[in-house]
């Protein structure tokens with residue numbers, strides 16, 4: 001199986017740490033996407049973009065650019081509300097709405113989904129069930145490590161598996177639906193988050209690289225992610241509490257360089273290519 005470094009396509013005002021402080025929602029995605037596409041092109045890599053329906057609606061030109069470069073376009077829902085804020089019915093509505101907006105632009109079937117804030121858990125197994133019913137082929141929302149009261153489950157499988165409806169953390173070979181859990185380091189039953197995003201941004205890079213190497217030594221594929229806003233040096237700066245400031249803004253300056261290093265070091269492809 002190949003490594004994947006996917007992109008969750010959302011804008012700064014979709015973040016729960018900023019959304020309540022945002023007086024206006026001025027899109028910046030049209031600026032942050034360019035250097036990312038350029039970087040993927042430089043390393044001859046196509047990947048998976050989990051696209052937010054609202055972005056596709058407001059900035060269709062961004063989806064066209066991604067599509068033109070041959071990347072896979074998958075779904076990140078419509079509003080970026082975590083699943084703990086919405087009902088099953090709203091979840092299905094969001095998926096349908098996003099699909100109709102995005103496929104008009106991409107002209108391709110959407111195969112995969114990633115929940116905002118990795119918010120699919122055992123308590124919300126209805127999400128996996130709904131995805132299967134809606135003919136999705138994979139999900140990449142399971143974070144195999146509990147992160148505070150936020151997300152994740154430390155008993156989740158580390159490697160791709162076929163989730164069972166009655167227990168989405170269990171594997172069932174007969175299911176025609178894949179789960180690609182985000183990469184965490186695991187040794188002697190100690191798990192440590194890697195995954196990308198804030199962890200890639202805030203850890204000393206030497207530590208991040210060393211732990212990734214260990215994961216590869218264990219024969220595992222890397223499933224990493226990042227957001228365009230995390231690479232955008234001129235990201236709109238809001239006066240938010242210190243904790244929010246750290247979570248959103250820390251390490252943005254060095255992020256593209258780190259991603260470039262990963263692209264140089266490992267071979268990456270899309271989730272779609274991993275399905276075959």
Ligand SMILES: [Zn+2]
Nearest residue numbers: 008010116117
């Ligand atoms: Zn997101």
